Amino acid sequence: QSVLTQPPSVSAAPGQQVTISCSGSNSNIGSKYVSWYQQLPGTAPKLLIYEDNKRPSGIPDRFSGSKSGTSASLGITGLQTGDEADYFCGTWDTSLRAFVFGTGTKVTVL
Amino acid sequence: QLQLQESGPGLVKPSETLSLTCTVSGGSISSYNHYWAWIRQPPGEGVEWIGSVYYNGDTYYKPSLKNRVTISVDTSRNQFSLKLNSVSAADTAVYYCARYRAIWDYSDIWGQGTLVTVSS
Numbered sequence: 110q111s112v113l114t115q116p117p118s119v120s121a122a123p124g125q126q127v128t129i130s131c132s133g134s135n136s137n138i139g140s141k142y143v144s145w146y147q148q149l150p151g152t153a154p155k156l157l158i159y160e161d162n163k164r165p166s167g168i169p170d171r172f173s174g175s176k177s178g179t180s181a182s183l184g185i186t187g188l189q190t191g192d193e194a195d196y197f198c199g200t201w202d203t204s205l206r207a208f209v210f211g212t213g214t215k216v217t218v219l
Numbered sequence: 220q221l222q223l224q225e226s227g228p229g230l231v232k233p234s235e236t237l238s239l240t241c242t243v244s245g246g247s248i249s250s251y252n253h254y255w256a257w258i259r260q261p262p263g264e265g266v267e268w269i270g271s272v273y274y275n276g277d278t279y280y281k282p283s284l285k286n287r288v289t290i291s292v293d294t295s296r297n298q299f300s301l302k303l304n305s306v307s308a309a310d311t312a313v314y315y316c317a318r319y320r321a322i323w324d325y326s327d328i329w330g331q332g333t334l335v336t337v338s339s
Contacts, residue, residue: 146326153330
């Protein structure tokens with residue numbers, strides 16, 4: 110059972126935007142950086158956002174991250190069919206002394 | 220650029236030990252402040268961090284797996300390894316190796332993953 114909770118799925122039409130939430134606690138999101146990963150079907154996860162809101166080189170600015178208190182969010186604007194994937198948040202938990210991932214959210218482009 | 224590649228048996232019998240190796244190429248496993256991790260994903264489920272190792276041998280494990288897991292590093296071969304004891308069908312998953320920028324930070328490079336099935 111994950112300590113980080115995400116909605117199982119979100120969907121929107123092409124060109125629209127979606128926001129994926131990641132809810133945790135003071136021992137993880139509330140005190141450590143959050144990262145986000147995109148997993149396209151049949152492939153390994155790929156880093157999308159690190160340290161709450163930074164994008165690695167090559168990640169378009171349609172993807173953005175934010176954090177407030179014990180919750181974090183990933184935003185995707187200008188939705189494209191190629192964005193259909195599973196998205197996971199992740200962070201270190203100071204109580205568990207372990208890295209924890211969110212439950213994952215499937216993004217569907219209608 | 221740095222790449223990771225998992226290797227090991229794709230089929231393990233129940234109660235036996237799962238053993239995988241991750242080979243690091245294009246860079247050194249001894250690089251400062253980088254941790255090396257094993258992560259798994261059961262079919263159709265989310266991802267689960269198993270544990271991480273530093274080049275000096277320091278390890279961190281997921282508490283619920285700690286009694287069955289050993290992660291070790293071989294700097295001479297630029298490899299790190301996973302051993303999971305007493306496996307059951309619940310351990311069937313795609314196993315990934317990955318690099319972390321710090322133990323508490325993000326994973327920036329992942330291997331392609333290898334499917335390990337536990338079955339008699």
